[in-house]
Amino acid sequence: MAENRSPGASALWGVALGGAGALLLLVGLLARRQVETLPDPWDPLRLGVYALLVVGPAALFWATTQALRLGLFWLFGTITWAVLGYLLIFVPPSASGSTAVSIAGFLVLLFGALVAGLTPPLYALGWVLFTGRLRRHDLRRAVRQAGLLALYVVACLSMVLFSVFNGLNALLLFVVLALAEFFFLSRA
Secondary structure, three states, rough: OOOOOOOOOOHHHHHHHHHHHHHHHHHHHHOOOOOHOOOOOOOHHHHHHHHHHHHHHHHHHHHHHHOOOOOOOOHHHHHHHHHHHHHHHOOOOOOOOOOOOHHHHHHHHHHHHHHHHHHHHHHHHHHHOOOOOHHHHHHHHHHHHHHHHHHHHHHHHHHHHHOOOOHHHHHHHHHHHHHHHHHHHHHH
């Protein structure tokens, strides 16, 4: 019977540092070359950016989710961050002004990327804060909390877009979302 061996800590650190290096290489490449202006989508430089957009987040999310035993959550993180990066780098803003559909699409994609980015740290924080075994290993709790935080950020950005953002609105939204999380935690 084959053993289910997870990678060691040094291998996970190596993969995570490789992913961080790929993202740093991507930032350096974007700073030195105007890749977004290349008309040919199959240009080798542009293909390199595509590869770095996938490899960087994939390595970081894979190492993190393997260390935390989150299963295939790394695929969600890789896809959302790669698509968000592609959107920010290669999709130009529309010349006639942003349409409601494009703004809503960007906010939805940003929401997904924030959920993917916040879930692993919140899951790890749950290991420290919660003493009960069921609460410590609850991925749904971490995803819910990440979703609430991402909703807060996206809602604040939406309020900025509609020119209704102020400190009181941000505080009220935070209180509502915090009360929702307290309600969910009390029911568990």
